[in-house]
Amino acid sequence: MRLGIYTDPHYSSQTVTCGVRFNSRSLGKLREAYRFFERAGCDLAVCLGDLIDKEPDHETEIADLRQAAGVIAASSVPTVCLMGNHDAFSFTQEEFYAVLGEDCRPYDRVLHGKSLIFLDACYFGDGRRYMPGDTDWTDTYCPHVEELRKALASARGDVYVFVHQNLDPAAGERHLISNAASINDILSGCPKVRAVYQGHYHPGCRNVINGIRYITFPAMCESDGAFFIEDI
Numbered sequence: 001m002r003l004g005i006y007t008d009p010h011y012s013s014q015t016v017t018c019g020v021r022f023n024s025r026s027l028g029k030l031r032e033a034y035r036f037f038e039r040a041g042c043d044l045a046v047c048l049g050d051l052i053d054k055e056p057d058h059e060t061e062i063a064d065l066r067q068a069a070g071v072i073a074a075s076s077v078p079t080v081c082l083m084g085n086h087d088a089f090s091f092t093q094e095e096f097y098a099v100l101g102e103d104c105r106p107y108d109r110v111l112h113g114k115s116l117i118f119l120d121a122c123y124f125g126d127g128r129r130y131m132p133g134d135t136d137w138t139d140t141y142c143p144h145v146e147e148l149r150k151a152l153a154s155a156r157g158d159v160y161v162f163v164h165q166n167l168d169p170a171a172g173e174r175h176l177i178s179n180a181a182s183i184n185d186i187l188s189g190c191p192k193v194r195a196v197y198q199g200h201y202h203p204g205c206r207n208v209i210n211g212i213r214y215i216t217f218p219a220m221c222e223s224d225g226a227f228f229i230e231d232i
């Protein structure tokens, strides 16, 4: 099965933020990514989060997300889109998928005999969910540990895990999900797990932990050609 993967477009009307994020250019890069995925015959595209960035008013944020949704919906390649902390800063989950399209919701699935598991770590360490205007990129937590354990126990075929924030300690402590160690223990205990795909840490990094590949993809907003094929 062929996946097209990208992360962290941070699309907004801003030309540049944080000195290195070329927000407004990401819409064109999204179009380029989907042309590439279509030519490559991808079965599924996955956006690993931070699709949009904040604007001075919410109407503009909705307009930005609609523009990104238009590119995604126009493609023959279906998309699953995780929410990142920047998406959660501007949108509730309900509003995000209402605008983006319910088809993009990340529910676990078996595709071509492979199990795809999507984790949500848009929570504070104390268990509260991120809400619009109330997020913290350095305080992130995944409460769905028991669900993961059950999903792995019943998973069919090879397992691939997708999450916006980082389970790979190589991304550095501030990007790391606070309960990453216990999640990694659970993943290590399941011989079906092949890879963990992450965003959030914009430079990207690669690692192997207990035989599982951990791949953090570089951010689309910070470079050209930051869209990737994974044959699994």
Ligand SMILES: [Fe+2]
Pocket: 008, 010, 050, 084, 086, 200, 202, 219
């Ligand atoms: Fe990001």
Ligand SMILES: [Fe+2]
Pocket: 050, 084, 085, 086, 137, 164, 199, 200, 201
């Ligand atoms: Fe992020």
